[in-house]
Amino acid sequence: MVTRAFxxxxxxxxxxxEDRTITERDVKIERVTKLIDQRxxxxxxxxxxxxAEEQQLGRAVLLLNQQVDHLLxxxxxxxxxxxxxxxxxxxxxxKYTNPYESLSVDGVFYDKRN
Known part of the structure; x- marks a missing residue:
């Protein structure tokens, strides 16, 4: 039954x-993505x-989806x-490696003495 599998x-x-034992975020994201694709x-x-059974499963899925949405x-x-x-x-x-990078030159001074 498709509803049961879903x-x-x-x-x-x-x-x-909800699993806190998965420390690698990439592994967790990969598993979540795979499950979402299957769904x-x-x-x-x-x-x-x-x-009637499918309707009951549908209601249960709606409650689970709310929790999934919150955790996502x-x-x-x-x-x-x-x-x-x-x-x-x-x-x-x-900024530490190149402290003068963000300085801007606002004007230029010309000396007209000849």
Missing amino acids: HDLTAELLAVL DGLLSQIKPPFT KLQKQEIKRDIQEINKKKKSSN
């Missing part, structure tokens, strides 16, 4: 997002009419914060 993939996705493939196969937003904010921190470090490092 529910199981959603539950697995939530488990991966997308199944989503197109879900078509009405739905049995937190992950995005964490990545965004890390990128900003890296850019800030890069900028301060550049």
Whole structure:
């Protein structure tokens, strides 16, 4: 049953997002992306009419999706914060290595003595 498989993939996705033992962000992102792609493939196969069991699974999936969305937003904010921190470090490092780079010349003085 497609609805059951979709529910199981959603539950697995939530488990991966909640898993604190995965320390490598790249590994976690790769697993999440793979699960989302698999869910997308199944989503197109879900078509009405739905049995009572499928409707119940659908409601459960909606609740799981809310949690998944929240955790994905937190992950995005964490990545965004890390990128900003890296850019800030890069900028301060550049100022240290070349302190006169940001100076601008506003005018020029001409001496007219002959």
